[in-house]
Amino acid sequence: MPDISPNAVIALIVEHQIVETDVPLTPESDLFASGLDSLAMMQLMLHLERQFGVRISPGEMTRNHFASATVLARWLSHPNRSAT
């Protein structure tokens, strides 16, 4: 299982301009309040898969999993998450 840190998730979001905010993102920032919408989530999913070699299935694309960088990183790194 990949070990993904919240800061690596933030770096990815910033690098690919997935959300643009005046206030810098922190691991706890609410991503949806920062402008993450369904188009941006699609972008983010693509980049997470590319960068970290994870696979996110359509059924896993929920607001709960994408709530913040910390939540997202913890979920993606979880050993019980199916690797396909």
Added chain:
Amino acid sequence: MTLEADVIIAGGGSAGLAAALASARGGARTLLLERQTKLGGMGTNALVHTFCGLFHPDVSLPWAWLNAGIPVEIGQAMMERTGQSAPDLMGKVYVLRQHPSLYAQIADELCAAESNLTILTGSEWTDLHRDGNRWQLDIMTRGAKRQLKGKALVDTTGDATGARLLNPEWCQQTESARLYRPAYICAFHGMTGTHDDGWRLQIGAMIVRAIRDGKLPPEAMGAGFRDSPFAGETFLTVDLEAGQGEWDPFDPVKRARVEREGREVALALWSFLRAEHADFKNCPPPMLPTKAGIRETARYIGDYVITGDDLGLSRRFEDEVALAGWPMEKRENARGPKFRFFDEPKPGGIPARCLFRQDVPGLYFAGRCLSADHEALASLRVMGTCMATGEAAGKLAVDFASRC
């Protein structure tokens, strides 16, 4: 053959429709010219299916109309015909779902009720001259040339056509790389299921997966779905990069490429989703729009150029003629909008000086080509606001014509 009028409105989109109604109701003999054969502009021909800008921006309060007059008249007619009793609350804004076919019908009925108003459709405005104290427009209807003459002219073409025909110094255009991107909208019928945010995310994920697997073109990344007010119908919007820095809405080869790309992606998504997702199983090929949606082209430089900061600060003006309430929804790429909300949820004023230039008496402009900077346009271009600025420009034009 020459047609004469007090006021000529060129372009029958949301702004032109409101301008023509205001002018005719103000007692002016009015001509409304449109190149397509439906009124409503992007709201009919490009299938743009929500009215933004109609409501007060403070969503902590119950919804309320922002600009009295024609925007309310059209908004209420749309609510009645679509069976909606209130707008939708989408995040930090109120929006009203609208149906393009019903918008065309409402426009027809409102115009038919005005005896001072003559509608000319299927006719392209091709040239502009000054003849004494009259505006003279050359128009072309299926190869037949005509002239229109009027005391006052309102340019609601969205493209600052008058300036580009007579004096390009009266208008400005953002550089290609930053122009808000075009999008392609089509309507799916025979859909089943309910389509909330969670559903949209799952469809989005399926699309990403299919792009990665080479089953869909990369352009499908810009796809989003929204249900119409009628069961079984869902609109697909695909934001297009359109060559990014190469995009030029005035280049017919690039226009053709965008239209083709839009159709290609829409139909690829249809085949894919029909095969892969139960809700699309019974969908016939989607109904395509008359044309792709073009968000930004050229706009006038009036006596005042309203800015993003004016709106951000909800600035008010002594000569304001309409209010803006929609956030600046910037779409400089196909990766989704970047919003700049007003600092406080209070409306901003739009001064009359954004609708004319003192040095060109009798010429007014409204809608998407009013005098605004690139950032302010991202708010002011929405249809509810276009109706309000159009109505204001129509009134100014009647007033001018009555003084000649």
